[in-house]
Amino acid sequence: MTRYLAYCQGDILLTTEGNIPFGDTPPIPLHPWHTVTTLHADTADCLIIRLQSPIVGIAGLQMVGLRQSYEILSREDYALAGKGAELLYWDQNSHYCGVCGSPLKWQTEISKQCPECGKEWWPALATAIIVRVERGEEILLVRARNFRGSHYGLVAGFVETGETLEECVKREVWEETHIRIRDIRYFGSQPWPYPCGLMVGFTAQYESGEIRLQTAELCAGGWFRRDNLPDIPRPASIARTLIEDWMEKA
Ligand SMILES: [Zn+2]
Structure with missing residues (x-):
């Protein structure tokens, strides 16, 4: 079967x-x-x-x-x-060897090999972080310009070469909102096959700064209490799980 x-x-x-x-x-x-x-x-x-x-x-x-x-x-x-x-x-997206240009052959069911030069090729995951920043009874929510619908989400972004996940969390929060954070803790992760991602979730605490949005990527953002939440992401996402986890702590 x-x-x-x-x-x-x-x-x-x-x-x-x-x-x-x-x-x-x-x-x-x-x-x-x-x-x-x-x-x-x-x-x-x-x-x-x-x-x-x-x-x-x-x-x-x-x-x-x-x-x-x-x-x-x-x-x-x-x-x-x-x-x-x-x-x-x-x-x-992986028909040819990036070293010598020969057509690749499947080697295992999750990898390919070049029959000419022997180089092995594996799917490349695009790793991204997502973080719930808390300030007292509030959390930081932002709205990206490319969001469909009316919902707000959490700060998120792709990990850069040579960067730890925690460094990426700090950098993304700083770049998107000009907020400093502390107490970065791992929350959980989720494969995100749209088209080839891994989302790594964190929580963090506000340390200092006033929100100044990176307007190229974001059109809105702010601190929200449990009783004034805007629309939040749909249930399939780790963003939703992170927000629901916070709501249950009330
Ligand atoms: Zn090759």
């Missing part, structure tokens, strides 16, 4: 009952132009399939946004769907 992880753009193919298709035969005919790779998961072997166009009008099947699938799938299946999407993204 095989599980079929089939993707088209940002969507995944699920059954109308909301499950990853499962069985001895694929839920749709596979053709030579489909990109297909395998992945061994704890529960069953998986085939990862890149569809050229969305599947519509086939009884028992539906296309669902990968992000929306969080609300449908179990936590394990959502994680598996994300891993499949990340591997497929990496496969599409």
Whole structure:
């Protein structure tokens, strides 16, 4: 029995009952132009399939946004769907050896090797930090210019080469808000397959400074109490988990 992880753009193919298709035969005919790779998961072997166009009008099947699938799938299946999407993204973006330019071949199910020069290639994770800054009964929330919808989020940003996670937390908070922080503590992490990220969550305490927003990236920001929170990020994100954790501490 095989599980079929089939993707088209940002969507995944699920059954109308909301499950990853499962069985001895694929839920749709596979053709030579489909990109297909395998992945061994704890529960069953998986085939990862890149569809050229969305599947519509086939009884028992539906296309669902990968992000929306969080609300449908179990936590394990959502994680598996994300891993499949990340591997497929990496496969599409790693056709050739960066050293000698030869076409790469799969070596393991999560790595490739150059048949000419022998160089091994692994998926590169884009690591980002996200931080909940507290000041007494308030937290720091910001609104990025590229947010869709009306919600506010937490300060976040990509880790730079040669930087520790804690240094990145301090730098991002300073760059985005001109606030100094202390007591940076690890909170938890989350794969973020949009398209290939790892979000590392922290908490921190306000130390000094007045908010001065980096207006190139942010359009709003401020301190919020539990009783005056704006819209916050959707449940699939570690941002939401960090904010809910703080709300429960009231
Ligand atoms: Zn090479």
